[in-house]
Amino acid sequence: MIFEGSEKKVELVVSDHLPPLRSFGKNFWEEVVEKAEAKILSSISSEACDAYLLSESSLFVWDTYFTMITCGRTTLINAVGAFSEHVGRDNIQSLIFERKNEYFPRHQKTDFYEDARQLNKIFPGKAFRFGQADDHHLFIYHLGKDYAPSADDCTLEILMYDLQGGGKEVFACENQAVDSIREKAGVHAIFEGFKVDDFAFDPCGYSLNALNGKDYYTIHVTPEEQGSYVSFETNYNLAGGIENTLNRVLEVFQPNAFDVIVFRPKNQTWQDHAVTVAGYNKKTTVKQALQCGYDVSYTYHYKKVEDIQGAVPLEDF
Amino acid sequence: MIFEGSEKKVELVVSDHLPPLRSFGKNFWEEVVEKAEAKILSSISSEACDAYLLSESSLFVWDTYFTMITCGRTTLINAVGAFSEHVGRDNIQSLIFERKNEYFPRHQKTDFYEDARQLNKIFPGKAFRFGQADDHHLFIYHLGKDYAPSADDCTLEILMYDLQGGGKEVFACENQAVDSIREKAGVHAIFEGFKVDDFAFDPCGYSLNALNGKDYYTIHVTPEEQGSYVSFETNYNLAGGIENTLNRVLEVFQPNAFDVIVFRPKNQTWQDHAVTVAGYNKKTTVKQALQCGYDVSYTYHYKKVEDIQGAVPLEDF
Numbered sequence: 041m042i043f044e045g046s047e048k049k050v051e052l053v054v055s056d057h058l059p060p061l062r063s064f065g066k067n068f069w070e071e072v073v074e075k076a077e078a079k080i081l082s083s084i085s086s087e088a089c090d091a092y093l094l095s096e097s098s099l100f101v102w103d104t105y106f107t108m109i110t111c112g113r114t115t116l117i118n119a120v121g122a123f124s125e126h127v128g129r130d131n132i133q134s135l136i137f138e139r140k141n142e143y144f145p146r147h148q149k150t151d152f153y154e155d156a157r158q159l160n161k162i163f164p165g166k167a168f169r170f171g172q173a174d175d176h177h178l179f180i181y182h183l184g185k186d187y188a189p190s191a192d193d194c195t196l197e198i199l200m201y202d203l204q205g206g207g208k209e210v211f212a213c214e215n216q217a218v219d220s221i222r223e224k225a226g227v228h229a230i231f232e233g234f235k236v237d238d239f240a241f242d243p244c245g246y247s248l249n250a251l252n253g254k255d256y257y258t259i260h261v262t263p264e265e266q267g268s269y270v271s272f273e274t275n276y277n278l279a280g281g282i283e284n285t286l287n288r289v290l291e292v293f294q295p296n297a298f299d300v301i302v303f304r305p306k307n308q309t310w311q312d313h314a315v316t317v318a319g320y321n322k323k324t325t326v327k328q329a330l331q332c333g334y335d336v337s338y339t340y341h342y343k344k345v346e347d348i349q350g351a352v353p354l355e356d357f
Numbered sequence: 358m359i360f361e362g363s364e365k366k367v368e369l370v371v372s373d374h375l376p377p378l379r380s381f382g383k384n385f386w387e388e389v390v391e392k393a394e395a396k397i398l399s400s401i402s403s404e405a406c407d408a409y410l411l412s413e414s415s416l417f418v419w420d421t422y423f424t425m426i427t428c429g430r431t432t433l434i435n436a437v438g439a440f441s442e443h444v445g446r447d448n449i450q451s452l453i454f455e456r457k458n459e460y461f462p463r464h465q466k467t468d469f470y471e472d473a474r475q476l477n478k479i480f481p482g483k484a485f486r487f488g489q490a491d492d493h494h495l496f497i498y499h500l501g502k503d504y505a506p507s508a509d510d511c512t513l514e515i516l517m518y519d520l521q522g523g524g525k526e527v528f529a530c531e532n533q534a535v536d537s538i539r540e541k542a543g544v545h546a547i548f549e550g551f552k553v554d555d556f557a558f559d560p561c562g563y564s565l566n567a568l569n570g571k572d573y574y575t576i577h578v579t580p581e582e583q584g585s586y587v588s589f590e591t592n593y594n595l596a597g598g599i600e601n602t603l604n605r606v607l608e609v610f611q612p613n614a615f616d617v618i619v620f621r622p623k624n625q626t627w628q629d630h631a632v633t634v635a636g637y638n639k640k641t642t643v644k645q646a647l648q649c650g651y652d653v654s655y656t657y658h659y660k661k662v663e664d665i666q667g668a669v670p671l672e673d674f
Contacts, residue, residue, distance in 0.1 A: 042470070143490055143491065145463045146462045146463050146465055146467075146468040147468075148463055150463075151461070151463040151464075153359070153671075153674045156671070156674040166670065167670070167671040167674050168668035168669060168670055168671060169668060169669040170668045172518070172519060172613065173460055173583060173669075174460065174518040174519060175492070175493070175614070175659075176491065176492070179671075180668070201489070201491040202489060202490070202491060266490060267490035269491070296489065297491060321638075323640070323659065324666070325664075326665070326667065326668055327665050327667070328667050328668035338668075342640065345641075345642075348630055348642050348643070348644050349641070349642060349643045349644075350643065350644070351487045351497070351643055351645035351655070352485060353483065353484070353485055354470075354473070354485060354486055357473040357474060
């Protein structure tokens with residue numbers, strides 16, 4: 041079975057003249073999610089945020105901004121279009137659209153270049169590639185508008201590839217019981233005090249949303265043998281640096297390779313791009329200030345394998 | 358402009374009861390090439406081989422085997438189907454089909470899995486992935502039939518990414534005059550004594566076929582800014598190891614990363630997988646004996662960049 045784990049993501053901030061986005065209600069967000077060809081499976085709320093678990097990843101809605109992450113063959117770009125039509129594009133203060141290079145890109149309905157062209161018609165903006173074209177890389181499109189994020193508006197994304205050891209075992213297809221995953225993986229306890237909503241997919245896959253006030257973390261696991269993949273994302277506890285969270289997450293999933301993406305308001309003195317992790321080589325280091333108000337760092341790390349590997353037999357091609 | 362440099366390749370050996378493949382004539386091969394949605398541009402011959410330069414790469418025809426390499430959006434798999442229908446599948450002794458992971462895979466008409474399924478219907482066989490799914494990798498499908506290649510039946514493929522320095526400059530779009538490329542790049546002189554046929558494409562790209570008796574080398578350059586790529590392949594001079602040829606080719610193209618693929622008849626004592634090149638890190642080392650009679654090594658090397666890079670602005674998305 042082939043399932044694309046790599047995600048598309050949009051973070052969109054609206055003018056505070058609009059009614060709170062949370063007041064738009066579940067039906068409205070259901071329609072937005074449907075435009076992406078995904079479905080809402082469940083939701084939890086905190087005093088500041090509604091978190092929807094989707095058939096393909098997650099949607100977090102605060103009063104003036106939302107973050108939507110979708111994987112598989114979803115068309116996130118269409119959800120962005122439908123939302124902006126509803127609120128009016130002049131009410132959009134910031135829009136950041138991301139796509140990671142995919143495992144099975146030929147099965148995608150669009151590629152990043154097509155998405156960027158579509159966005160550019162509605163929201164003239166800028167597109168970047170973080171990393172080498174022939175290697176792990178991330179595409180970012182952002183609205184060509186100055187924006188000043190608040191000082192604590194930071195995001196950490198950890199994208200993990202080719203799980204090993206316990207990480208591989210816990211999330212393997214044959215072990216897909218939510219209780220067993222919770223207990224063995226410790227994904228509920230990555231941070232304390234969070235309300236958690238999670239789902240184990242049939243036959244494979246696991247998603248988790250967690251909320252605490254305005255803070256969230258989210259995890260999406262695609263354990264397929266042909267390319268296991270996990271994404272972790274949070275806005276929590278980044279004022280003290282990313283190392284503790286990164287190490288904790290890597291301990292759970294034990295990937296052979298991972299990317300780290302950090303967004304911080306510009307002109308802070310963070311050195312996220314300088315991160316290193318014992319046992320991993322760092323292959324790519326990118327740092328870029330974006331006009332939309334953020335400094336973004338992207339690093340790609342891989343486990344040095346000294347052994348000669350055999351080729352991987354493909355059984356169910 | 359987006360052009361896919363990464364190639365598909367087939368090497369196919371027929372029974373020696375058939376008439377010599379070269380006697381099938383240019384019209385026959387033209388039809389085979391057309392099935393792949395490519396065209397013959399020119400040809401040269403030696404006493405043992407006809408070499409066709411194609412609109413998308415190359416075809417080499419010897420009396421009992423042929424090698425066809427195509428890039429862009431070609432459908433090499435259909436050419437394989439047409440050929441096998443013509444000669445009868447029982448007359449096929451060995452078939453090896455390769456695909457490198459692509460830069461723009463969504464623009465491909467099939468992916469490797471689809472190609473392998475199609476092949477498997479006609480020629481039950483085996484499929485392998487050399488390298489990690491999330492990283493540089495090569496797919497190989499081969500016929501599930503024992504085959505004993507002759508002792509000198511060796512092939513070296515060097516796939517090069519992200520040209521730098523002189524390699525970048527000589528092949529840049531604005532410098533696409535064949536004479537200037539020949540003179541500056543020294544591609545005619547990689548080995549001595551070869552007859553050469555080459556072509557500079559408009560607006561970009563360069564292809565070269567070279568023949569000497571039964572030996573060949575071929576070069577295909579895709580200099581596009583969004584992902585420059587060069588492939589080099591030869592069956593020449595491999596009895597003395599691959600190092601000299603590899604270093605010579607790398608000197609011309611100066612890539613930021615490259616893959617080396619070596620096919621040798623099984624049970625020889627070569628250690629091609631142990632190759633290292635000064636200035637490059639080796640990330641992946643794969644060695645695999647295939648039932649079809651070859652030992653295959655695949656290694657992926659990249660230039661260690663110590664600097665922090667900026668993101669690459671995408672201008673013409």
